Amino acid sequence: MKHHTRAALPATVLLLLAIASGCSAPAGDTLARDWRLTVNGTTEKVITLQEVRALPSVTGHGYCVSTTGARFGPYTCRGVDLRDIAALAGGIGPGQQAWVSAPDGYLWVFDADQLDGKDFVTFDENLKEIPSPPLRIILMYEQNGKPLSYDDGGPARIAIVSEQPGVITEGSAWVKWVDRIEIREG
């Protein structure tokens, strides 16, 4: 009993400190419940995570690298093809772009060719450039079989996936914490 009390004390201190410091990462269930995605095209639609999960899903291998060479992954990524998300607000046509943004102020733009998986630079695990296999851009909500955590960009982020493992793509396009997708003329 005494042992338990000792072990519990530092944990209590840690918990109180975390509360006092306003520890910012929200719990997963709250994240998922409160999250909304706005899709703006010829119409505008606001959807919940549950509604995203109800769309046809894509599962693939995802692996990315930062501008300075730090690798993230490999992951098994599950989500919805961005074209299917765009379709909720009128779809995306040739010459149009998807502007994908997040509440942290980050924005990335994809054009229709990229939404078809074209024109990405791909690398092998040694960061040597390789010809690109077929790729898909998805709004990922599940990583390695688990709901995407806040630290990994959850509840939903962009991932570029392939059926082939070990294919690395440039990480700047993997927008975290996505909450808005806007279809615009290019």
Added chain:
Amino acid sequence: MVLAGTSFFSGCQSPAPVTLKIIAAGSLLYPFAEAEQEFEASHQGVDVQVEGHGSIQVIRQVTDLHRTADVLAVADESLVPDLMYRPMEGSDRNFTDGYTPFATNEMVIAYTEKSRYHEEITHENWPDILARPDVRVGFSNPMLDAAGYRSLMVLQLAEEEYGDPGLFERVISDHFPSTVRVRETGGTTVISLPEIMRPSDDHVVIRDGSIYLISLLEAGGIDYAIEYRSVAEAMNLSYLPLPASINLGSAEYADQYRKVTVELGFPRFSTLGRERVGRPVVYAMTIPANAPNPGLAREFIDYVANESLAGRPGWPAPLARGVSR
């Protein structure tokens, strides 16, 4: 406090190591890897951890992503006041109120023995060589890397320096599907970029960061890369220095550099607009107000600033001693 408490209960005998978190621009990773080893050797129990990003992302780790760090080091001093001289959320303290400029750099044309025409490239003929149809020129993505928009500025400034008004068009614009536009406005040349930097042929090659350009250069995938001098030196590449009036490395030419602006295709970060104005390259370090180890951070900054003054190989060039803002 938590560490002390935990040590008490676990009966730890030696003090826990202190982690000094440094977030630095990509072009500083080579010098900071050396500084990390040297600082740790002279500071027992200190574990220096260096993490690299583009300069804006370096600052955003603290301001927008709410991470803590002891030192932020960027390749453009103007980013510190622009992005950090504002109050932290829930506090009346700014993210920082000052910074230490400690080094400069200049843009060069890097190449290898595999580069086409490397035996004939000179200070006089490089614009013509870079424009030759069988030559492939690389630079990093201006959306992601200051070296990218600075490369475009250098080529535009070279038009006046070399009396060659078609240079930028021949080397860059002609190789995009009418999406890179140049206009004059009030004595400034504005280079306007598209949302997606996709060349229409393989004369121009764009990659997210220096490391990918350099791998391509070494593999013969491109012939020339516009790069920082320190990066070319750190990677043992051959390079052609450029005149001070265009290389963005001299404070004396600040007025000249200011004549070029790059307008990015979209505001990647809501905290910073689309415009990048030509100015001398000045690296800066700052200690965020909520840094866990501000005293050690100051020691690290002083160490790097002093070492920079020595002009070490692969490090950005020294600035004048004792500058602080």
